[in-house]
Amino acid sequence: MTEVVIAGYKRSAFQLANKGAFTKTRSDDMLAEVVKALIAETGVDASLIEDLAVGCAFPEAEQGFNIGRIVGQLAGLPQSVAGVTVNRFCGSSMQTIHDAAAKIMAGAGEAYIAAGVESMTRVPMGGFNPMPNPGLAAQSAAYISMGETAENVGKKHNIARVAQEEFALKSHQKAAAAQAAGKFDAEIVTIGDVKTDGGIRGDASLEAMAGLKPAFDANGTVTAATSSPVTDGASAVLVCSLNFAKKHNLKPLAKIKSFAVSGCAPEVMGLGPVSATHKALERAGLKLSDIDIIELNEAFAAQSLGVIKELDLPVDKINIDGGAIALGHPLGASGARITGKAASLLQRENKKYALATMCIGGGQGIATILERI
């Protein structure tokens, strides 16, 4: 089968929604800058790109009108490059990578831009016209709030509040260290004058976290500090066949070894990565012990710890530059970020296999396994 690689990864700085530097920036403008930078940096001939796929969890208003096509035009891509919007909530832009890989494997094109964006400031979670199916809403947890699912995972696995806070603190400390060491510089595209992530708190402390009220359940354990913040951001990767990369002198970061999605109960959507990871590992013919680098999207600390427990993940391999609790989780953009990040970490850390996985609202998981080239 055609071998598919990730040959470039860029993202915007991630900024807190409603107060950060991107509150006045449209999603499409933000992503267009990232796509332009990705093309410029990889040196790919844009006219050879089949499609620009944009993951977005709430594709309406400024994120509507098939934002995939809109961003292509804003970024100055040739008219021949198509554009599509993909929605799998938090897994949206990882899905764009899967779609690109599958199509390349099927012989439908050689190069894709797989991207994602979310302005959680300008299009709120739930969108402007939330109209759930009343029958389903009455009898199932299909529309359950994300915070509540985190509480459920926490309860299921007896995850103490302090354990969540320690996990969150670690995320901030790792991200702050990475930021200080300039480890994000290569991936972040400067937009306006914004070139650093806004949510990282190197000064976070367990004492301050302990003082917060539960954010979702008065008797619960999940707080704002142990949840990923609502965030504005964009990300993109270049996905192409290995042959295409070689032919056009691109620098592939990693090979896409396998991928999978899987459904689970909406009440514990945070555990979605468990079955998705099992499926992806099996498809790759690998064991968890073969994996050197893990990017696990930190929707919530309780959720991450639940996944770590169920999969028995080695903690020191996870999110070595920090995760979404510190960096933020702009829904549609996170999947391409963690997959692109995992690919570049394989290079930087000189490791063989990486796993990128995330949970998805409504009860799903998605996973990708990469192999360094």
Added chain:
Amino acid sequence: MTKPIQKVAVIGAGVMGAAIAAHMANAGIPVHLLDIVKDPEDRNKVAREAVEKMLKTSPAPFMHPKNAKLVTVGNIEDDLSVLKDVDWVIEAIIERLDIKHDLYAKITKNRGADTIISSNTSTIPLHKLIEGQDKDFQSHFLITHFFNPPRYMRLLEIVTGDKTKSGIADRVGQFGDVVLGKGVVHCKDTAGFIANRLGVFWMTTAINAAFDQKITVEEADALLSKPIGVPKTGVFGLVDLVGLDLMPHLSKSLLDNLPKDDAYRSAYRDIPLINKLIADGYTGRKGKGGFYRLNTDGGKKQKEALDLQSGDYKPEKKAELAAGDAGRKGLRAVLTHPDKYGEYVHSVMIPSLHYAASLVPQIADDIISVDSAMQMGFNWKFGPFEMIDQLGVDWFIEQCEKLSLPIHDLLQKAKGQSFYKTENGVLHFFGTDGKHHPVKRAEGVLLLSDIKRAGTPVAKNGSASIWDIGDGVLCVEFHSKMNAIDTDIFAQLQKATQLIGDGKGNYKALVIHNEADNFSVGANIGLALFALNVGLFGQIEELVEAGQKTYSMLQYAPFPVVAAPAGMALGGGCEVLLHADVVMAHAELYMGLVEVGVGLIPGWGGCTELLFRHKAKAGPKSGPMVAPIKAFETISVAKTSTSAAEAFDLLYLRDGVDRVVMNKDRLLFDAKQKALELAKDYAPPVKDRTIALPGPSGKAAMMLAVGDFQKKGAATLYDGVVSEALADVLSGGKDADATVPVDEDFVLKQERTSFNKLVRNEGTLNRIQHMLDNGKPLRN
């Protein structure tokens, strides 16, 4: 024609200076706020931090956070050049003459030709301030004494000197009145001006007498408050509020500047206990406490009061005194109450009122200035001379004589008369010439109280009256208890509508206005509870329908309806405003659909009106959930505006339609003018609004959100029931669908159905009962 004041600079970003600048911004006036450079790297730090702090202060100095953008911060080293472009410079720096003089020299170098300069001093006489200044400076200088907090305290004392150019005081006074909404009182250049001079005398006398007569702090405050028409802080609570440490400053400046024989000198006493409190950091509410404190030792909050005799704090003991209750029978009943408490009030009030009576014309040209200053500067319900009238001038003189107080000229002349009287329907005041003169209102001021004094109502019942306010305009005045809305109010609104008819006869427009502190606190829930307790659901259903019909009648009347509210306009009081053609809102308008607090939803068109307003704002192409969700967010948590400016954000007021009036005394005049303007070629709104509502899908979304709120503890169990009833209205209910637009009658019917469902619930009855008993919502 004098040049209007359009741009102002305030120098000194302390509590007063900053808050004065904030109030300029509230009035829409761009203002520079300058202070010294404390940090050479961050030169505007002092002023900037003052603005930042004000955005977090409660009660808020800004009427809307966006007003902060009108304040340009700077410093007096780099930015004095801005003074040449401003019309008025207000100095509000430290009360030190040498420092003020240094600053005045700098202002002189930088100010424009016509720039007015004023000081906000409360302790330094004007003649000392202008000493050594050049002539032009002197002629453009005056004192403008704002009261703290400037947004909320109405009094603005203006002091001019011999050298102040004519017209300057009027220019500032007119601006203070119309633009800033202040009650301007012209004072003479004497120590403490009017309010502080009399207020400090009163407080000093009251405190000393409490020590001498062994009256407790709680007792003194229970007596010298509501029973005599003074705010509930009384005396000791007031000192805690303004700060114990301020008192020595005020007394020192008075002692430094008052005439040798002034009565304050003998009233003044240095009280070691108070000095000790200040030294120990007990400076009042801003410090560790004062005469009262909140003891939080052991995790419990216990309000304590100082025992004046021992100097120890003891748990507060609310005083319930017969002498206080006597206040219902009038001021004299309190002062003559036959116990030590009556004697206490007598020993405080007779000398204090006597002091005021002895100071006209020394401190002000007339008694109105003195009364206004105490009413607006200390929030007294009645001024000193009004109080003397209540006591009876002759009786008052007798009491003064018993205390061997000298009877000064003005009192002598007033013997056998009263300080105020109504002649030919016009209020007259007693002048220093011994004659009564008509009270003149400023141009643009129309007071309902003057109209009421002059005539009889066109119609009247227990809850509302209809007044003819001239030029073919009728005014409906609510006067039920707390102006609660009831069927009698509906009756008068209907009656006025009948009287005006098609607007082409004797009358052409309607104004809804009253002069109470609060326009209306909502429906009369006491009456409703009574009906519900005896199962008269039919009566409640009729009441709901009657309210909808009455308000709708106002909305679509063939003549203009202008409402002119101030203070609180809640629940049904808010809903009546939502149905006026135009609301002329006093800047301090606290508007809210607060029905959920008593387990109800707005049933007199409030839900409907807010829903259509949000739809109009979002536009016809907005999705079916946009307007319902916004209205739901506002009504389900009873959002209430903290100013008229904020009411626009909540769509309780409409941009481009409703207006803000800064001065409460100008509300009725402006409302009447607006009504007359609208009456020319008036065309009533056409009742043809439709809206596409989301139906059950929308309700599902709202209830999911409510569930999340309940889980996180932000909503109670019964909030869920009330919210569901609200969701049934705003989503359109089970039969609505986004493809089938409905009209406002449909939504009004949903309102009635939901309302009538809620009143049958125990949870709602418990909420109403609790509100009536405790004045607070029940969180069931």
